[in-house]
Amino acid sequence: MKQLGRLLMIAAALSLLMLFAFPMWKIILYAPQxxxxxxMHIWINKIGGSTPATLQNINILNHYVGMKYIEPDDIPELQYFQYVIMGMIALGLxxxxxxxxGLFLxxxxxxxxxxxxxxxxxxxxxxxxxxxxxxxxxxxxxxxSFQPPLIGKKDILNFVAVSLPHIAGYFVGLSILLGFSAWWFKGKNARNEKTTL
Amino acid sequence: MKNRFNVKQALLTIVAISLIAILYHSCTSNMKPTAALSGDEAQAVYVPPGEYDEFYAFVSGGFSGQVSVYGIPSGRMLKVIPVFSQDAEKGYGYNEETKPMLNTSYGFIPWDDAHHPELSQTNGETDGRWLFINGNNTPRVARLDLTTFETAEIIEIPNSGGNHSSPFTTENTEYVVAGTRFGVPYPQKDVEISSYAENFKGALTFISVAPEDGEMDIAFQVLLPAFDYDLAHSGKGKSHGWTFFTSYNTEQKHTLLEVNASQNDKDYIAAINWKKAEEYMAQGKYKEMPANYAHNIYDESSHIATSTMKKSVKVLLPEECPGLVYFLPTPKSPHGVDVDPTGEYIVGNGKLSADLTVHSFDKMLKAIENKAFETTIEGIPVLRFEDVLAGVVEKPGLGPLHTEFDGKGNAYTTFFISSEVVKWKVGTWEVLDRAPCYYSVGHLMIPGGDSRSPDGKYLIALNKITKDRYLPTGPELTQSAQLYDISGDKMKLLLDFPTIGEPHYAQGIAASKIMPKSKKMYPIEDNNHPYAAKGEKEARVERDGDEVHVYMTMIRSHFAPDNIEGIKVGDKVYFHVTNLEQDWDTPHGFAMMGARNAELLIMPGQTETLLWEPQHEGVLPFYCTDFCSALHQEMQGYVRISPAGSNVPLKWNLGEDEVIQ
Structure with missing residues (x-):
């Protein structure tokens, strides 16, 4: 079990790979019709949805009240944030x-x-x-205002908007937990080594 | 004394007569059987708002040329599918894409008389892939795609007249059939009608169905004497490989048939061994006969139908193909022929017979083996009635027409004249129950009732006449369908509901076999229409001589372009309109003022084309007809029409972004 901290650290870093396989956040609009x-699904590098046309359908809804069209190309974060994540994975490894x-922490x-x-x-x-x-x-x-909730549920006109992490979002949470565990087990191992000495 | 007595007697007599008259009147006025329901029927057919029916029923629209779709048990109408008739509501047969669907060897025929819906089957069970239906008047068979509930294909039947014994399927939808009800000269030619027996023939057509995509093709025709081939059903299980056709007018008369074709005590069920036919086809024993018939296919990715004329047909002649056809004598002018789920019993519903005749498939094979033929007609062996008879349901009712099965050993036969459904036991031939129909029932339908595995829960009687059953609507009254619960020993009437046209036959199927495959839209990226504008950036107007092509898009809630100028009187303007929506249940309509055809009703991802020929100068509006959103009323535009020969430039725009060519 001496390597447990290190293994957890590797797992923490690799968990972030899920950001490239699954959406990290979702906003769901409910209405009777x-x-x-x-x-809508927010990925690290794109915006999609449960169907290929979700974004178009959201933009159609938004245009009644004058909201801007959501154009993924206009959101620079979708371009560069993936490199930040790749960097984090590299640093974690x-x-x-x-x-x-100390590095784990x-x-x-x-x-x-x-x-x-x-x-x-x-x-x-x-x-x-x-x-x-x-x-x-x-x-x-x-x-x-037609601002959806950051997290949780909110009524917007005839819709109920629900904003929650999606699969990759939970893996980021897991990554954080794994990171702290790696730090903690590493410390514990060190303390154990000290006492056995 | 004598006088007084007489007066008293006379008074008593008057009182007595009055009492009898009153009693008689109250009796007759109570004869209308309205209160026959016991009370829990309403619950049995009540499907709460928002919940789904257990079965789909596809009901023939009869002379409307359409198919209607109902939910069962509620009897709620879900859709009318245009098949053989133009439908201005949907633009079917009016828009440029679907006009070829109604092409025939006689040109564009915008109507037909649809009779028998038939679901495709796999292993003798309905599979929910396609629905076939025959056009009786200009002989045709259509295939409907049950993922879109649209007509996907129509094939004309050559050298046929009155395609009535159609389109009954074989166990794996190897073939759907098309037997001619009217004998016609074969091939068509100018002859004296009185030369009927000599020149006329009856062709039974086998249409192959491609297993992957359902595409139909005329595999072969079997040429028989010019009897009237009325109905058909194919064998199943052990009788798979055979198809049975009823015939009447074996007298081969051509005038006053109601008398002249009702003289023979027995007519025939023609048993066709189509597996044998396949062998003869493989051996090349067919004759190639000249023909002229249309084959029309709708392509779901281009959204365009094409019509191809075919010029010949392969024909098998019974005298050259021994073992291909046998005649089973059947009393009298049999209408429906129905094969029970085991494939053993062949019911000949002799509509002018007092009894119901049931033949045995095993006995038929044995009789064929023994070659004990009564006679032969044009090379076709006639089997002996006693040799093939399995049993008789004695005096079950008047005017038997059709029989279906519940999969529990019972059969249900409709009687037109006595207006009832009679339940009887297959094998013992005893009558178990009878239920009245209001009125004059034709076909009946049990979901899967003509397949190997019926869903014996409901039975629907399809009635020709309704008289006093509903609020009157002038001289023309609706026909009806009546729903019975047949899960118990006794049939129980639950509901009756109006239908469109004459609901000849129907087919029913568990909703679970169709619902999961039902499409919600057409993906725009798969749209291969040559005139599609797959985004507003592609919207434009192009002129080519006096033809103008408008590449138009629609999305909630505007057209692009919505202002068009430079159109001239005498132009042929083609509006190619693409619905850019990609959401469920978001069609848009397109209506152009003064267009002399119809509207377009365009499904998400689809392109349709309306031809408009402006006649006068001016500025005419167009608009969306299908309430699409809160801004639907704003979904409108204008076309400016200038005089012929004017030099107003072609231009178009949406909002402020004006494009000028």
């Missing part, structure tokens, strides 16, 4: 090679900070889409 819901407790804290920045960035985009409305919107409602 959408029995299946309209489920390097930390595992170095097998230093630093990496994990860095990941937490990145997540917080990511969530804040997500909030800013949501705010922008929800408030920055066209002057020529067909339907105008005084004082209304």
């Amino acid at each position: 959408y029995p299946d819901g309209v489920e 390097l930390a595992a090679i170095a097998n230093r407790k 630093t990496w994990t804290i860095l990941l937490v900070v990145l997540c917080l920045i990511g969530l804040y960035d997500f909030y800013l985009w949501e705010y922008d889409y929800g408030h920055n409305l066209s002057d020529t919107a067909p339907i105008k409602i005084d004082g209304a």
